[in-house]
Amino acid sequence: MTSRAASCPNCGAPLVYRWSSSVQTVCEYCHSIVVRTDVDVKKVGQVADLPDDASPIQLSTEGRYGDKGFVVAGRIIYQYEQGGWNEWRIVLDGGADGWLSDAQNAFAVSFLTSGLKIPTQAQAALGRRFVWNDTPFTVVSRTLAHYAGVEGELPFEYWDKTDVTFVDLRSAGADFATIDYSDEAPALYIGKAVDFDTLRLRNVRTFEGW
C-alpha cells in the first residue's frame, strides 16, 4: 500500500492518501473535499457537517467478503425522499476497490463491472429482468437520490448534488446489482447481499445503551 502525504490547500493540515487508487479525500479538519492531481492537491468543495447517521460502520472498519479481508476507506452518503443510505468504499486484500452499501443496516457488497450491456433508465423499469454473467436479475427499486455527504478517500472525483437515478436489482440467489445513472455512461455494480454476521466486521461503532 502506498501512503502519500500532502497538505490541505484550504487549511494546511496534513492529508494522507492511504490507498493508491484514491482520487478524492475529505480533510478531516476543515471538511474540504480535496482532489489529488498526483503531487499537488486542489480543493473542489466543502462538505457541511455529515448528516447524523447511525451506521455501525465507520472509516477503518474491517471485515470479510468471501475469502478476502477488506478495510473501509471512504463513503458517500445518499439521500432520497424516503431517507438515506451509505455507500462505503472498501479496499480488499490485493487492492481491489468495492462498495459496501448500507441501507438501514441492510448490507450488500458490489464491484464496478465493465463490458456488460446496461439498459437505459427507461428500460430499467420495476420488475424488468436482465441477465449478466448468466445470472437473471430483476429490478426491485428505482430511486432518485443525491449526494448528502462524503467522507474519507474515494476512487473518483465527484461532487454534484443534483438528483440522479439509481436502479437496484436482485436475483433468486441473493445476487445484488446497482446501476448508477449519474454519469452519461451508466455504471453497473454487481455483487451480493450480505448479512451482518457474514461480514465479520471489526472496529464497528458502539451505541449508547447497546
Place this chain on the structure above:
Amino acid sequence: MAEAHGRRPVSVRSVNCPNCGAATAVRTFGHAVNVVCQSCGSILDAANPGVTILQRFTEAVREEPLIPLGTRGKLLDIECEVVGFQVRQIVVDGVAYRWREYLLFNPYREFRYLTEYAGHWNVVSTISALPDGGPTPDESTRSYGEREYRHFQTADATTTFVLGEFPWQVRVGDTTTGSDYVAPPFMLSAEVDADKEVTWSLGRYVRGDEIWSSLSLSGAPPDPIGVFANQPSPFGDAPRAMWRTASRLAALAALLWIVHLASARGTQAFAQAYTFEPNAAAETSLVTPVFELDGRPTAVEIETTTSLDNQWMFVGYALVNDETGQAFEVGRDVSYYRGYEDGESWTEGSPSDTVELPSVPRGRYFLRIETEGERTAVPVRYRVRVVRDVSSSLRFLVALVLIAIPPILASWRAAMFEGRRWQESDHG
C-alpha cells in the same frame, strides 16, 4: 478521521416538538427520519436539526400499542427494541381490517417488524433473495428456500396511525399494495410502492405468549381470534403421522388375514340332507348324530341349502358339545321369492344360507335343528353342512375400518381448520 469520531459510543438524543414543546427520545440514533411526538402525535422531521412538523395529528382516537415503545428483548434470537408503531388497514368488500406493526431496532441489524392482527403475531424481516416466480407480485405460487408459498391475499394497505420513530418517511395516508403468500408458519409478503420499489419480506408466526415472555411484558397477550393466514395448524403433522401408523396396522391386519386365509383348512365335519314338511307340523325339531370338531378353537360354518321357491322357513341351530353341554345357538330365516312384473323378472332372498360361529373349542358335538314354516307350504328339502376351521374375513374388515377411523377424523378436523384459514383469503 475514524479514530477521532468513532471511539465514543453514538449517543442518544431527544427532539423537542415545535407544536407542543414536549421532548421525545430518539431511540434509533441517526436512523430516525421521522419521530412522532409522544405527547401530541405530530410527525416530526428528525433529520432536520431544527425539527419541523411534517404532519399534524388529526385522528380523533389515539391508538395505544399493546407493547410500549422502548420495550426491549430477544425475538427469534435477536436482541431488539420496539421503536415505532403504526396501524395499517385494508378494505375488503367495504369492511376495514386493521392490524398493528411494531418496528424493531438493533443498531447492527436490519430493522424488523412485529405485526399483530386479532391476537396473531408475526416477526417479519426483509429478504435479500427474490422468491421464484413472476417479476411482479401476482397470484401465482412462489417458492422460496425449501418451501412453496400459496397466494393468500393482495390488497392496498393504508397507514392510519403512527407513533414512535421510523428510519424512512411515514405519513398517515401512505398506501402500498401488499401481496401475501403462505406456507405456515411462514408468510412471504411483497410490498409494492407504485413504480418505485418492490420489497419482499418473510414473516414467521409466533404465539402471543412467546412474545410476552421474550419481551418480559406484564399481563397476558390478547387471545387470538379465528385462524390467521400463516398460523400453523394445531393438528400439525398429526394426520400424516396417524395415517402412517394406520397404514402400518392395516398392513399387519392384511398380513394376518392372508395367513389366516392360507391356513384355514375348511374341512367338512358333518353333512346330511333332511326334508321339512310344514303341512305335517309347522314346527319340528331333530338332533343329528355326534361329530368331531378337532384342532384349535376356530370358526365353524353352518351351511343350509334348501329347495325353497316362493316360500320361507326358519332354521334354528344349536351346536351342542356332547361332553360339556356347552351350546352355540343361532337362528336363520331363509326365504326365496321370485316373479315377473312390469316386463322385468325379480328375485328376493336366497334359497341357501351360511352362518359362522367364531372360535368353537375342539370336542364332540351334535346339532339340534328346529324348523318352522307355514302350514300351507309345500315340503322343503334341505341339506345341512358343518365346516370346521373356515376362513373368516369379517373381523379383518372390521379391524381395517376401526384402524381407518382415527386418521379420517384427524384429517377431517385438519381440513376444517384449513377451510377456516382460506375462507379469509382472496380465494375463500
